[in-house]
Amino acid sequence: MAEFKEISADAPMSEKALTWIDNRFPLSKLYKEHLSEYYAPKNFNFFYFFGALSLLVLVIQIVTGIFLVMHYKPDAALAFASVEYIMRDVPYGWLIRYMHSTGASAFFVVVYLHMFRGLIYGSFRKPRELVWLFGCAIFLALMGEAFMGYLLPWGQMSYWGAQVIVNLFSAIPLIGPDLALLIRGDYVVGDATLNRFFAFHVIAVPLVLLGLVVAHIIALHEVGSNNPDGVEIKAHKDEKGRPLDGIPFHPYYTVHDIVGVTGFLLVFCAIVFFAPELGGYFLEYNNFIPADPLKTPLHIAPVWYFTPYYSMLRAITGEMMYALIACVLVAAYLGATRAKISNTLKAAVIGSAVVGVALMLAIDAKFWGVVVMGGAVVILFFLPWLDKCEVKSIRYRPDWHVYLYAIFVVNFFVLGYLGIQPPSSIGERVSQLGTLYYFGFFLLMPWWTTLGQTKPVPDRVNFVAH
């Protein structure tokens, strides 16, 4: 508890006011801890814009969302028309709605780049595991938010997309059908579903999201930011205890981030004003047709940000199950013969592999498709404990690690592309290979990240003054 501070009677009014507040609320303390005396490494590059930008997009989404709710009607009979009413009759309604719809895609663009940054520079490694875990939880909440928001315009894609995803849950053995019924609140996606998704989209998930963002930032400011070199700036401090390679977030990075914000808004506004549908990727054409429960559009695909996962879902067919069973058996064989673990653990490995294979044979491929799709996101949570490389940043890893990361990125794009395309036999094979690579990349990390000769890590960060 801070001591009550007295101030001389002839101090200026502003100083008196600040002291009055500081005696009752830690305003100056918070300002110092998070802005003026939060020391961030001075060697941030382009990728470090995306944290601040995702905060900006969050604000855009909340503000535009509030204004959209003033005109929108969460009723199956009125929803589609109310969105058209916003677009045509509400003054500047079109702008607010396009900002919100473009903001949704922009959110995923900046978050994907933000996550990629964390991946390549090892920002998830000790001691930043919780920063990463909160971030993954934010990503999960964001996916839920985007999915439920997409139902609200009540177009054909809204309707059938929700139908497909909710039915995913019915693939879970035993509880599945009842769970799907509980989510929909009706035997098919209908008015009840629209109303509850509205409640989740406008209040429940945003509250969770805001809480997680606060936790993400508090955790980050506790451990300090990582940087492209992956070295700890706290290792070298000046006589006042300030990191030698650190600069105060404000004013240096606030000014720096304004440059990023300007660049971002340039692109954002260009899309909002000139190509709000972005060729059917940000707003799908079929969604301009009102929802019709009796007719599925000829081709349904999720919005672009979900397509890599959707591809993995489609990749799990009856044939693919045999490939997965083979993977489980090989892993169990290697675990039992090569791993340096006790015999009880080895028996456990073999036992769980047998149970796993039995389940894989007994339950439909449809369920395992759902498991794979969910697993693709959940596996990110384990990243801090999968990566065993002795250096954090990709800059000092063996060159071939860089190629593995590059293939991972290309693979993610290929899966995303295939998820947009109608099903085809070649696409199916490619997405099956892509799924194996995606999971192999993460699950084999404890092995491959320890291989190869790492490069010497510098003592201090690399920085060339401009």
Added chain:
Amino acid sequence: MSETTVDTSKRTWLITSGCVGAVGGVAVAVPFVSSFSPSERAKAAGAAVEVDIGAIKPGEKLTVEWRGKPVWIVRRTPEQLEALKKVEGQLADPESKRNPAELTPDYARNQARSIKPEFFVGVGICSHLGCSPSDKFQMGPQASLPDDWQGGFFCPCHGSTFDMAGRVYKNKPAPDNLEVPPHMYLSDTRLLIGEDTKA
């Protein structure tokens, strides 16, 4: 503070009241979770639908809504009925043995999956993820379908295919045949969907 000994009797009662409180918390969750299930109004909306099928010509399909789902009534041509025999080897469950209680009423557990071979009555929702398959009644080679296609339905979402009796082909994402709803004929041209003589 730290040197004071723990008063175990107080601690026991603290734990007990904590547990009782937790039970209360769970009990409070029950009404909230229950409110997610279908309302009485949604349950009541499942009434049977009566359809006049007199105007359907051979090879045509009529779609009606029952419980918010599309129900198809297809009047099959003799060639289409003939094709049902040819494709049996390629089907996953030609005799409708899987989940018969939910998918196929006894009176439809035959090759044509119908009461009258000519009329197929089925729920037009794919057993994979709930899309509504589209009509591909024309036989022969065409986009997304095998060259020896014998007519049927194609699900645009994940490529599952069904024959003219809603039976699913092997090695497709959809595990089951299309559901045949309970139905009965009130007269030659009047069909009641949602109820059968058993009910």
